[in-house]
Amino acid sequence: MIVADRKPFQEIIEMLAPYSRILLLGCNECVTVCAVGGAKEVAVLASEIRLRRAKEGIPVEIKEVTLERNCDPEYVETLQPFINDFDVALSMACGCGIQFVGERYRNRIVLPAVNTTFYGVTEQHGVWAERCQGCGNCVLDRTLGICPVTRCAKSLFNGPCGGSQGGVCEVNKETPCAWQLIVDRYKEMGVLDRYLEIQPVKDWSVSRDGGPRKRIREDLKI
Amino acid sequence: MRLEYPSNIKIVKVPCTGRVDIIHMLEAFEGGADGVCLVGCLEGDCHFLTGNIRARKRVEYAKQLLEESGIGKDRLVMYNLSAAEGQRFAQIAREMTEKIRGLGPNPIKAVISRQQTAETKRLYADS
Amino acid sequence: MSTASNLERVLKAGIFAVTSECGPPRGADPEAVKKKGGFLSGYVDAVNVTDNQTSVVRMSSLSACLILKTMGFDPVMQMVCRDRNRIAIQSDILGAAALGINNILCLSGDHQKFGDHPTAKNVFDVDSIQLIQCVRKMVDDGRFLSGEEIKGKPSLFVGCAANPFADPFEIRAMRLAKKAVAGAQFVQTQCVFNVGKFGKWMEMVRDLGVHEKVHILAGITPMKSVGMAKYMKNSVPGMDVPDDLIKRMQDTPKEKQAEEGIRICLETIEKVRGIKGVSGIHIMAIEWEQMVPEIVRSAGLYPRPSP
Numbered sequence: 001m002i003v004a005d006r007k008p009f010q011e012i013i014e015m016l017a018p019y020s021r022i023l024l025l026g027c028n029e030c031v032t033v034c035a036v037g038g039a040k041e042v043a044v045l046a047s048e049i050r051l052r053r054a055k056e057g058i059p060v061e062i063k064e065v066t067l068e069r070n071c072d073p074e075y076v077e078t079l080q081p082f083i084n085d086f087d088v089a090l091s092m093a094c095g096c097g098i099q100f101v102g103e104r105y106r107n108r109i110v111l112p113a114v115n116t117t118f119y120g121v122t123e124q125h126g127v128w129a130e131r132c133q134g135c136g137n138c139v140l141d142r143t144l145g146i147c148p149v150t151r152c153a154k155s156l157f158n159g160p161c162g163g164s165q166g167g168v169c170e171v172n173k174e175t176p177c178a179w180q181l182i183v184d185r186y187k188e189m190g191v192l193d194r195y196l197e198i199q200p201v202k203d204w205s206v207s208r209d210g211g212p213r214k215r216i217r218e219d220l221k222i
Numbered sequence: 223m224r225l226e227y228p229s230n231i232k233i234v235k236v237p238c239t240g241r242v243d244i245i246h247m248l249e250a251f252e253g254g255a256d257g258v259c260l261v262g263c264l265e266g267d268c269h270f271l272t273g274n275i276r277a278r279k280r281v282e283y284a285k286q287l288l289e290e291s292g293i294g295k296d297r298l299v300m301y302n303l304s305a306a307e308g309q310r311f312a313q314i315a316r317e318m319t320e321k322i323r324g325l326g327p328n329p330i331k332a333v334i335s336r337q338q339t340a341e342t343k344r345l346y347a348d349s
Numbered sequence: 350m351s352t353a354s355n356l357e358r359v360l361k362a363g364i365f366a367v368t369s370e371c372g373p374p375r376g377a378d379p380e381a382v383k384k385k386g387g388f389l390s391g392y393v394d395a396v397n398v399t400d401n402q403t404s405v406v407r408m409s410s411l412s413a414c415l416i417l418k419t420m421g422f423d424p425v426m427q428m429v430c431r432d433r434n435r436i437a438i439q440s441d442i443l444g445a446a447a448l449g450i451n452n453i454l455c456l457s458g459d460h461q462k463f464g465d466h467p468t469a470k471n472v473f474d475v476d477s478i479q480l481i482q483c484v485r486k487m488v489d490d491g492r493f494l495s496g497e498e499i500k501g502k503p504s505l506f507v508g509c510a511a512n513p514f515a516d517p518f519e520i521r522a523m524r525l526a527k528k529a530v531a532g533a534q535f536v537q538t539q540c541v542f543n544v545g546k547f548g549k550w551m552e553m554v555r556d557l558g559v560h561e562k563v564h565i566l567a568g569i570t571p572m573k574s575v576g577m578a579k580y581m582k583n584s585v586p587g588m589d590v591p592d593d594l595i596k597r598m599q600d601t602p603k604e605k606q607a608e609e610g611i612r613i614c615l616e617t618i619e620k621v622r623g624i625k626g627v628s629g630i631h632i633m634a635i636e637w638e639q640m641v642p643e644i645v646r647s648a649g650l651y652p653r654p655s656p
Contacts, residue, residue, distance in 0.1 A: 162512030
């Protein structure tokens, strides 16, 4: 899923300063699962904004709408009947959703209420961690399912740097060293000598470095 | 026991403090509450095992939200006590009332009442 | 193939090599480089110049290398993958070779989190092993990573680093083997304090036959005080300072600790010289370069073969 963090409340309040009628958007997909921008979080943020505005004596009207997805035209379209009744849209969807709603409704500004952070997994209830960077050229076959691009702070392809100690990364003691994990996995599968394979320089052109990416399936186009 | 406790406390019964969500606490303040007190069972004695422990974590989170929205974190408090501690409940109710009196009314009410006064004055001036 | 590198000549002649290093200043004053270099003159076969070490902005390695070269040194230009993509890396390699730099040390580089610009974006387009491959491709095949031909190919003696004390320990010798296969010709290790563990690592290195493919220089760092020893043990990732050394420093009166640190350093040199497969030492006297001559003399490694 795509994981995000809520922006600091102060930042949100400052963004909203010029507006009094706010459409607060949530999304039922990833940001619901990572508990940052689903219907529940939308309700909480709306309440917080109302409290702050009430305290400051500045009127505010908030409509809470949580779409099934903010990244699909059919759901974005459902905002059409009422989006123009509001001064601004504040979105708790990921960066994709925020942009996509803005693209459809050119006369309305869509503000971000979250910082979109990574593609990750739910490690445990309330804990999400990064697993993939969408580099466009997966190497998980060679590292037996542990991504060095994402999980090594230096994206090293050929082994742990000198800062790997006690299984953790020198950059953050809470983060396991990706190469320790890979080596453990090689051992687990009885193929430690695979570590000796030199991974060649990577083709980053299929990653973000090659510019924004697009995927087309002609057979599905209408 | 017929113990007395301040009459300004409105009791909302829930099956377990674990049922109380962040939004419930915030909405109480939006509704004009000056303070909110969660009263859960003793830790370790939850009928649903961890309801009161989860409630405490949510209270901590809601306190942050109240602080950043300008209501103040001290208006939200959680206590743990057993069903047999009626005396203590009455005492907590008194303590809480005192504490909230010290903090003054919910700041959003002060603004609302100022606005109402201004509105009333304007109406008089117009007439 | 041979380069004009003095370090390569010394190592290939089977002479126990001595290198040291010089951290460039955090400013544009060339005198700072010359001052540090002045301490080392005549006592080392080559001098490493660090590349924004610990991710703190300093004078570029290439510039400081050039200053040292004019003083008669054979500089080893350190190059990290943190700050350059393959375009900048290859360009700097051509530039270094053009200016008569004979040695390059290929490193991944410390993470920027530890430096003075922790909010910087890092590069890591290639890693240290791929960097070694890249340099060798340029030097041996006269080709860029792209495969295109280089007009006027560079000549460089190619080195790398190794940390025998980091985890996972069981692949640390294999990691050096990978670097040797990639084309590293010499290696300078992390500071050796735990000689026992270093010995074990060397045994694994010998088992893989790596010591015959790459010249191994053991990293040596003199400790100034017990404070420094503790700092290195506790705060520098990948550093292994055994408790008995800490205790030895601790039990020494404060004014004699520097002397004791030098004594430990000399003992370490003596021990690593006795380990089969060790071809030299790399002295990293951090902000204590003035001690290098004494260390080299006392270790019986002076005079150095004339370049």
